[in-house]
Amino acid sequence: MKKLKIGITCYPTVGGSGVIATELGQLLAENGHEIHFITSSVPFRLNKMYPNIYTHQVEVNQYAVFQYPPYDIALASKIAEVAEREKLDVLHVHYAIPHAICAILGKMMAGTRMKIVTTLHGTDITVLGYDPSLVSAIRFGIEQSDAVTAVSEALVRQTYDLIRPQKNISTVYNFVDERVYRKREAGHLKQDYGISEKEKVLIHVSNFRAVKRVPDVVKAFAKVRAQMPAKLLLVGDGPEMTVVSRLVAQFGIEKDVLFLGKQDRLEELYAISDLMLLLSEKESFGLVALEAMACGVPCIGTRVGGIPEVITDGVNGYLCALGDVSDVARKAVRLLEDPGLYAAFSKACEKTVKEKFYSRNILKQYEQIYEQTVNEV
Ligand code: GMT
Numbered sequence: 001m002k003k004l005k006i007g008i009t010c011y012p013t014v015g016g017s018g019v020i021a022t023e024l025g026q027l028l029a030e031n032g033h034e035i036h037f038i039t040s041s042v043p044f045r046l047n048k049m050y051p052n053i054y055t056h057q058v059e060v061n062q063y064a065v066f067q068y069p070p071y072d073i074a075l076a077s078k079i080a081e082v083a084e085r086e087k088l089d090v091l092h093v094h095y096a097i098p099h100a101i102c103a104i105l106g107k108m109m110a111g112t113r114m115k116i117v118t119t120l121h122g123t124d125i126t127v128l129g130y131d132p133s134l135v136s137a138i139r140f141g142i143e144q145s146d147a148v149t150a151v152s153e154a155l156v157r158q159t160y161d162l163i164r165p166q167k168n169i170s171t172v173y174n175f176v177d178e179r180v181y182r183k184r185e186a187g188h189l190k191q192d193y194g195i196s197e198k199e200k201v202l203i204h205v206s207n208f209r210a211v212k213r214v215p216d217v218v219k220a221f222a223k224v225r226a227q228m229p230a231k232l233l234l235v236g237d238g239p240e241m242t243v244v245s246r247l248v249a250q251f252g253i254e255k256d257v258l259f260l261g262k263q264d265r266l267e268e269l270y271a272i273s274d275l276m277l278l279l280s281e282k283e284s285f286g287l288v289a290l291e292a293m294a295c296g297v298p299c300i301g302t303r304v305g306g307i308p309e310v311i312t313d314g315v316n317g318y319l320c321a322l323g324d325v326s327d328v329a330r331k332a333v334r335l336l337e338d339p340g341l342y343a344a345f346s347k348a349c350e351k352t353v354k355e356k357f358y359s360r361n362i363l364k365q366y367e368q369i370y371e372q373t374v375n376e377v
Contacts, residue, residue: 001371005086007036007114009079009103010094012043014207014236014262016287017121020151020174021094022046027177027363029053038082038091040071056082072098072105079106083114090370092117093145096124097134100141115373117366118145120155120169122284126305127211129162139165146373149366152306155284172366173309174285175359180267181294183350190272193231193258200230200336203273203297205266205288206280208238213302215240215247216279216325220300222251223329228336232257233269270295274342275332281322283307290357293317293349298335298342300328310357316348 006028010021022043025035029050037043037055046053058078060069079091079102091107091114093099100118107114118141128134142148142165149172150156156169195201202221206212214234221232234244234257241259248257263269266288270276276292276299285306289299293310299317301307311317318331335342 001367003032003034004089004370004374005034005036006370007038007079007082007086007088007091008094009038009075009091009099010043012037012039012041014044016174016285017094017119018043019045019287020119020121021092023175023177023359024092024363024366025053026050027359028366031363031367034086036082036086036088038075038078040075054086072102075099076102076105076109079103080109083107083112084110088112088114089374090115090117092119092366092370094119095121096138096141097128100145101137104141104144115146115370115376116144117147117149117369117373118142119172120148120150120159120284122151122155122282122305123211125150125155125159125162126282126284129158135163139163142169143167146376147369149369151285152309154306154309158284158305170369172369173357173362174287174290175357175362176287176291176294176353178294178353178359181270181291181353182267183296184267184271186271189268193272195231195272196229198229200224200228200275201233201273202230202275202277202332203233203235203269203292204277205235205291206238206278208236208240208244210240211280211282212240213279213281213323214244216323216328217277218244218247218251218253218257220277220279220325220328220332221257222253223325224332224336225253225256227329227333230256230336233260233273234258235260235263235266235269237261266291267295270297273297274336275300277328277332278302278307279320279322279325279328280304280307286310289317290353294353296346296350298345298349300331310352312348312352316345316352
């Protein structure tokens with residue numbers, strides 16, 4: 001395939017959409033494409049030097065006349081500047097609002113033939129899609145993009161239901177870098193955290209927003225803890241943290257719940273974990289579940305959004321109804337008490353990642369989409 005000049009816009013701070021955009025940029029660069037990140041800061045997962053990756057920072061100035069800083073206009077202007085100067089073939093924007101709109105505006109300002117690919121990640125549809133003041137803008141962004149993808153079949157369906165765009169949306173699943181997320185020796189970390197060998201380790205990773213239902217994670221864990229020695233690792237931070245820490249105190253399980261805050265090297269935490277809990281009420285994909293599975297850690301998730309496309313119930317993990325913490329605990333104990341069943345699930349997790357979400361295959365799908373749009377008149 002012809003090597004392309006590809007711009008990438010995403011939210012560069014913590015979050016699954018930013019992670020996918022950055023990992024994709026790195027894989028594309030390794031495949032010989034020239035990558036230009038156009039973002040408000042350097043993406044947090046961009047931690048290796050590539051001679052063919054460039055970053056362009058969007059500067060948002062605050063003037064007294066503005067009630068709100070004009071990020072959208074600044075981004076569109078930066079897109080126009082980079083598209084024109086670097087002669088970008090494609091701009092791939094992650095998250096519809098405002099990125100798809102800014103891409104369209106930037107392209108018009110630059111007057112180039114650059115193609116726009118938009119990837120929908122989840123809350124840009126499942127939360128913002130309920131806001132009547134945004135629906136037309138989201139629909140416009142989707143319909144004016146040259147190609148649109150979503151990270152699960154469920155998200156494609158929800159987009160048609162909520163936004164009703166006249167546009168083909170294809171599913172391109174998320175992926176992980178298998179060189180980082182793989183089964184590895186735990187080393188001393190479990191001991192360093194003061195967790196004994198006989199204790200099982202459950203893990204939850206999120207941005208602690210209400211949709212993640214972290215209180216359900218704590219409730220399910222309390223039930224597991226009543227039946228076996230176990231610890232819960234809570235990784236991440238966000239608005240629900242106060243509620244969650246109060247609940248932990250209320251259950252009297254402070255000694256067994258470790259609040260680790262935001263962490264970079266998740267693969268090391270998965271190496272000491274036995275089970276991931278993802279009990280969200282909205283989840284278009286659940287990238288953290290895939291990361292854990294790539295490390296051989298099965299996941300219990302809610303039967304919500306795209307989670308059932310990642311977890312196959314009874315094969316590589318379990319699915320439960322939203323809020324049914326008793327069922328979560330029952331299934332967790334069943335899995336953790338049966339070494340044969342656990343080994344089979346853990347192996348199935350690795351197989352799923354290699355077969356259904358293999359990064360090279362996902363990369364190829366994006367490359368085909370770019371090539372197709374570039375060749376369209
Ligand atoms: O989970 C979040 O709240 C962050 C959000 C984001 O925009 O980064 O994550 C969304 O995109 C991820 C990457 O595609 C998906 O794995 C998450 O499931 C999705 N979150 C939701 O749908 C709530």
